[in-house]
Amino acid sequence: MINFMLIETRDLQKIYKMEDVEVPALRNISFSIKKGEFVSIMGPSGSGKSTLMHVIGCLDKPTSGVIKVGGQDTVNLGENELAKLRNKKIGFVFQSFNLLPRATALANVELPMVYAGVGIKERTKKAKEALEAVGLGGRLYHRPTQLSGGQQQRVAIARALVNEPAIILADEPTGNLDTKAGAEVMAILQKLHDDEKRTVILVTHELYVAEHAERIIQLLDGKIVADRIVPNRKKAREILTEIAEKEENNEYS
Numbered sequence: 001m002i003n004f005m006l007i008e009t010r011d012l013q014k015i016y017k018m019e020d021v022e023v024p025a026l027r028n029i030s031f032s033i034k035k036g037e038f039v040s041i042m043g044p045s046g047s048g049k050s051t052l053m054h055v056i057g058c059l060d061k062p063t064s065g066v067i068k069v070g071g072q073d074t075v076n077l078g079e080n081e082l083a084k085l086r087n088k089k090i091g092f093v094f095q096s097f098n099l100l101p102r103a104t105a106l107a108n109v110e111l112p113m114v115y116a117g118v119g120i121k122e123r124t125k126k127a128k129e130a131l132e133a134v135g136l137g138g139r140l141y142h143r144p145t146q147l148s149g150g151q152q153q154r155v156a157i158a159r160a161l162v163n164e165p166a167i168i169l170a171d172e173p174t175g176n177l178d179t180k181a182g183a184e185v186m187a188i189l190q191k192l193h194d195d196e197k198r199t200v201i202l203v204t205h206e207l208y209v210a211e212h213a214e215r216i217i218q219l220l221d222g223k224i225v226a227d228r229i230v231p232n233r234k235k236a237r238e239i240l241t242e243i244a245e246k247e248e249n250n251e252y253s
């Protein structure tokens with residue numbers, strides 16, 4: 001049978017064991033995500049969003065249950081195989097950017113291609129193109145400290161994209177940014193989905209960020225409490241842009 005689901009989870013459980021207490025972080029999580037979908041995972045702090053991202057992204061294993069990425073069951077893969085799968089299939093974007101502080105924007109974006117064994121000429125060309133695509137063609141040799149938060153996050157997005165991953169996982173990508181920079185990052189993620197048909201999974205606790213997606217999966221205490229379609233995605237974009245403009249004009253202070 002042909003498998004149309006890019007991500008499939010069934011009865012996922014994650015229990016963190018601390019000394020003598022067990023912390024259940026994911027409880028009976030089951031859902032599927034199709035290729036090309038744009039999905040937000042929402043929920044309050046501590047509801048299990050990052051844990052779920054780590055499990056989907058093969059950075060961590062569930063305590064029990066099934067997780068398939070691209071039809072492949074990842075629970076029984078070894079560390080090397082998981083690292084390969086991550087490098088090829090998944091592009092990560094984190095709240096704190098996670099860039100190498102001493103490396104230029106260009107070198108940061110080249111890094112996943114170094115691991116993937118891409119030659120230097122090809123690597124540099126692709127990294128430049130990726131940085132141009134996120135509006136940073138004029139910042140190739142800047143280091144993270146010489147860039148604004150929004151620019152650093154755009155470098156991280158370029159880095160997430162260079163190996164042409166099947167899935168982009170973004171964990172609170174706007175969490176450390178002001179509204180305007182956040183809106184710019186969201187515009188890029190939206191374009192990746194709308195124009196390039198990429199699969200994007202976004203974690204956020206802000207409604208107007210979440211509603212940029214087509215679908216919202218809501219978590220509470222490690223459980224899915226809602227899984228719904230966003231009725232009017234365009235509206236979220238308009239609201240976020242409006243808030244950014246008001247913030248810039250100091251209408252809130």
Ligand SMILES: Nc1ncnc2c1ncn2[C@@H]1O[C@H](COP(=O)(O)OP(=O)(O)O)[C@@H](O)[C@H]1O
Nearest residue numbers: 016023025043044045046047048049050051052
């Ligand atoms: N490495 C860990 N060790 C122990 N407990 C953890 C660990 N990571 C997360 N938790 C716990 O699991 C629950 C879910 O955390 P997390 O997935 O980070 O939530 P969120 O991203 O929604 O804020 C929380 O109760 C948290 O304290």
Ligand SMILES: [Mg+2]
Nearest residue numbers: 049050051171
């Ligand atoms: Mg988190």
